[in-house]
C-alpha cells in the first residue's frame with residue numbers, strides 16, 4: 248500500500264529530491280525487512296524498541312551500544328538472549344568497529360538512538376555530548392553511507408537511516424502553541440544543541456549524498472527501565488526511600504509526556520512507512536507541569552504503597568533551578584497521526600500507573616542501576632543545589 252501525505256514532508260520544499268533512487272514518494276515495504284541495526288538499544292527507549300521488534304516482528308535486531316552508565320542489558324528482558332537479537336558492544340565513534348558490524352550483518356535499516364541524553368549532565372560536562380551526539384552521529388552516517396552505496400537493486404531502494412531526536416532542539420515555548428515539523432531550531436542546553444547538530448548532519452547527508460533518511464523528534468518519554476536520573480524514576484525511587492523530591496525552580500515548567508512503548512510503536516511505524524526526507528514530531532498530547540507530574544507519581548504511590556508517615560507529596564522540596572531551563576515544550580503530532588495513523592495507546596494516568604507498578608515490581612533492576620556512580624551523580628547534582636530563598 249502506498250500512503251501519501253496530506254502535507255508535504257519537512258524537507259519537501261527542498262529542490263533536491265533524490266529521484267534517481269526513487270525514494271521520494273515510495274514507502275518502505277515491511278515485508279522486505281529482515282535486519283535492523285539499532286544504536287543505543289541497551290538504553291531506555293532503545294531497549295523498548297528492541298523488545299518491541301523482537302516481540303512483534305520477524306526481523307533480526309543488531310544492537311550496537313557502548314554500554315555506558317545509562318545502558319542496562321537487563322532492560323532488554325526476553326530479547327537479551329533471543330536468537331534474533333545480537334548485542335554488539337561498540338562505540339559509535341569507532342568507524343572500524345561499525346564497518347565490521349555493517350559488513351557482518353548487512354542491515355537494511357538503521358535506527359539511531361545512541362546518545363548522551365541527560366540535560367543536567369550536559370550542563371555539568373558537555374564534551375561527552377559533542378563527542379557521542381555529534382562526532383558519533385557523523386561517524387555512523389559515513390559508515391551507513393558507505394554501506395548503502397555498496398548496495399544494489401531493491402535492497403538499496405529499501406535502505407533507511409532513521410534518526411531519533413528530541414523536541415528539545417526547538418527550544419522553549421510560551422504559554423501557547425506547540426512544536427511541529429516546521430518549527431525553527433533554537434536549542435538551549437548543550438544536550439539540545441548537540442542533538443540539533445546531529446539532526447542537521449542527518450539532513451545534510453540526505454541532501455548532499457542522497458542517503459535515505461527519516462528523522463523523528465519526540466517529547467519526554469517515561470516508563471519501565473528509565474535510568475533514575477530523569478524526573479519520573481528519580482521521584483519514584485526517592486519517594487520510596489523517604490528522600491526529598493527535588494523540584495527545580497517553581498516547578499511550573501511544562502513538558503509533554505509519552506509512554507515509552509507508544510514511542511517504540513511510533514518508531515516502528517516511521518521506520519517502515521515514513522517518507523524519505525521527512526520529519527515526524529511525536530508526542531502524547533499530555534502536557535503537565537513538573538509539579539503535577541510529581542504529584543501524580545505521589546498519588547499512585549500513596550495508593551499502591553501507602554507510607555504510614557503520610558503522603559509522599561510531603562517530601563517535595565524546591566531547589567535551585569536548572570540554568571537555561573526551558574519553560575515549556577509541547578508537540579503537535581497531527582502529521583504522524585494523519586499520515587501514518589499512529590496514536591498513543593496510553594493516557595498519562597494509565598502510563599504513570601504502569602510505570603510506578605513496574606518500579607515496585609522490579610527491585611532487582613533498581614538495585615543494579617543504583618551503583619556507586621549513580622550515587623555520586625546524585626551527590627554532584629543535588630548537594631550543591633541550595634533551595635531558593
Ligand code: NAD
Pocket residue numbers: 286287288289290291292293311312313314315316317318319337338339340359360361362363364365379383411412413414442464465466467468469474
Ligand atoms: P539513554 O541515555 O537511556 O540511552 C542511550 C544509550 O546510548 C545507552 O544505552 C548508551 O550506552 C548508548 N550510548 C551512549 N553513548 C554511546 C556511544 N558513544 N556509542 C554507542 N552507544 C552509546 O537514552 P534514551 O532516553 O533511551 O534516549 C534514546 C534516544 O532518544 C536519544 O537519542 C535521545 O536524544 C532521544 N530522545 C529521548 C527522549 C527521552 O525522553 N528520553 C525523548 C526524545 C528523544
Ligand code: TYD
Pocket residue numbers: 365366367467476477478479481493494495496498500502537569
Ligand atoms: P528530565 O527528566 O531531566 O528531562 P528533560 O530535561 O529532558 O525535560 O526533567 C524533566 C523536567 O523535570 C525538567 O523540566 C527538569 C525537571 N526536574 C526537576 O524539577 N527536578 C529534578 O530532580 C529533575 C531530574 C528534573
